[in-house]
Amino acid sequence: xxxxxxxxxxxxxxxxxxxxxxxxxxxxxxxxxxxxxxxxxxxxxxxxxxxxxxxxxxxxxxxxxxxxxxxxxxxxxxxxxxxxxxxxxxxxxxxxxxxxxxxxxxxxxxxxxxxxxxxxxxxxxxxxxxxxxxxxxxxxxxxxxxxxxxxxxxxxxxxxxxxxxxxxxxxxxxxxxxxxxxxxxxxxxxxxxxxxxxxxxxxxxxxxxxxxxxxxxxxxxxxxxxxxxxxxxxxxxxxxxxxxxxxxxxxxxxxxxxxxxxxxxxxxxxxxxxxxxxxxxxxxxxxxxxxxxxxxxxxxxxxxxxxxxxxxxxxxxxxxxxxxxxxxxxxxxxxxxxxxxxxxxxxxxxxxxxxxxxxxxxxxxxxxxxxxxxxxxxxxxxxxxxxxxxxxxxxxxxxxxxxxxxxxxxxxxxxxxxxxxxxxxxxxxx
Numbered sequence: 001x002x003x004x005x006x007x008x009x010x011x012x013x014x015x016x017x018x019x020x021x022x023x024x025x026x027x028x029x030x031x032x033x034x035x036x037x038x039x040x041x042x043x044x045x046x047x048x049x050x051x052x053x054x055x056x057x058x059x060x061x062x063x064x065x066x067x068x069x070x071x072x073x074x075x076x077x078x079x080x081x082x083x084x085x086x087x088x089x090x091x092x093x094x095x096x097x098x099x100x101x102x103x104x105x106x107x108x109x110x111x112x113x114x115x116x117x118x119x120x121x122x123x124x125x126x127x128x129x130x131x132x133x134x135x136x137x138x139x140x141x142x143x144x145x146x147x148x149x150x151x152x153x154x155x156x157x158x159x160x161x162x163x164x165x166x167x168x169x170x171x172x173x174x175x176x177x178x179x180x181x182x183x184x185x186x187x188x189x190x191x192x193x194x195x196x197x198x199x200x201x202x203x204x205x206x207x208x209x210x211x212x213x214x215x216x217x218x219x220x221x222x223x224x225x226x227x228x229x230x231x232x233x234x235x236x237x238x239x240x241x242x243x244x245x246x247x248x249x250x251x252x253x254x255x256x257x258x259x260x261x262x263x264x265x266x267x268x269x270x271x272x273x274x275x276x277x278x279x280x281x282x283x284x285x286x287x288x289x290x291x292x293x294x295x296x297x298x299x300x301x302x303x304x305x306x307x308x309x310x311x312x313x314x315x316x317x318x319x320x321x322x323x324x325x326x327x328x329x330x331x332x333x334x335x336x337x338x339x340x341x342x343x344x345x346x347x348x349x350x351x352x353x354x355x356x357x358x359x360x361x362x363x364x365x366x367x368x369x370x371x372x373x374x375x376x377x378x379x380x381x382x383x384x385x386x387x388x389x390x391x392x393x394x395x396x397x398x399x400x401x402x403x404x405x406x407x408x409x410x411x412x413x414x415x416x417x418x419x420x421x422x423x424x425x426x427x428x429x430x
Contacts, residue, residue, distance in 0.1 A: 080193035205348025248374015
């Protein structure tokens with residue numbers, strides 16, 4: 001079998017066989033196919049796409065490139081959640097403990113952030129002492145004891161995706177529906193969960209810019225999940241503006257803790273309660289989604305979810321007993337409004353890129369994150385402000401550019417009339 005023949009077939013839109021795709025992925029993962037040949041194939045895929053059958057074969061080959069986690073020895077239905085990435089997305093920090101407090105089994109493997117989208121592992125590791133590098137024994141033991149563990153992905157979980165994504169990132173082939181689908185679903189299926197909730201974001205701060213693209217991706221992922229006998233629910237959610245109030249690792253932890261203590265942002269609470277409601281239903285904890293959401297809200301209101309969060313982080317080594325004075329930044333700078341009116345827009349991408357510039361994220365995988373820097377929104381979409389009101393706070397240490405203030409102002413738009421508030425969830429696809 002020759003790689004050049006496979007490239008030629010994809011170039012001419014001729015469907016590949018399972019054997020051809022398996023050969024391509026296996027040989028590339030084993031360093032038998034050079035980057036320049038795989039780059040050529042990826043570019044053909046970006047232009048011509050893949051059929052549903054080919055996307056399934058690609059996902060299957062990527063899963064088979066490494067370990068598959070077996071959670072069958074843990075009693076009950078295992079749930080998982082994945083986000084396609086966004087600005088201020090700390091959903092897992094709230095949803096995980098919330099779901100576990102309802103009785104769900106949340107065995108979650110998460111990743112690190114790259115670019116303007118933060119990673120769950122980076123946020124958790126900003127808590128002093130907390131360990132996300134759990135052994136299989138520790139991971140399993142913790143899930144059996146408290147129903148939740150959030151750990152970093154094992155080195156050999158879908159190694160094909162790690163290699164392929166690094167290549168896609170530098171060859172302009174990230175933006176391809178079948179490649180995105182196989183990347184996400186190979187990792188989620190290999191992680192072993194029975195029910196997978198996918199938070200598919202759209203808007204300026206998300207990878208999918210329109211609701212139409214987010215729906216297409218959701219339908220493709222659900223199609224793949226069904227072929228592997230997995231239940232997937234996709235939540236199409238708004239990322240035109242940041243989720244919640246915090247952007248940056250420790251700032252987002254505070255945002256999540258506030259939400260778990262019933263004093264957090266409404267959009268984050270609504271999203272987590274809704275997703276948890278579906279988890280409760282599909283785990284047979286409740287008889288309907290509505291009852292599932294009711295149970296989730298009860299566990300949030302009575303602090304069961306917050307107590308589960310503290311239990312989780314302490315079991316993973318956290319030294320924090322409370323989150324007072326948690327953020328240690330040299331400068332905290334208020335951004336004062338120059339306008340008066342209702343906030344009609346806060347551009348998520350602009351704020352995400354500025355937080356990245358301050359050191360809250362990575363531009364390359366080798367970059368070191370500063371956990372204390374970022375932004376905290378004092379006012380959100382739909383709120384009325386007058387001149388001099390504080391729009392947000394900037395937390396900064398060593399990285400600073402004099403034009404950051406001006407660029408932050410450009411991220412805001414105002415209106416003389418209050419616009420109807422959009423729900424955080426645009427559509428749910430099962």
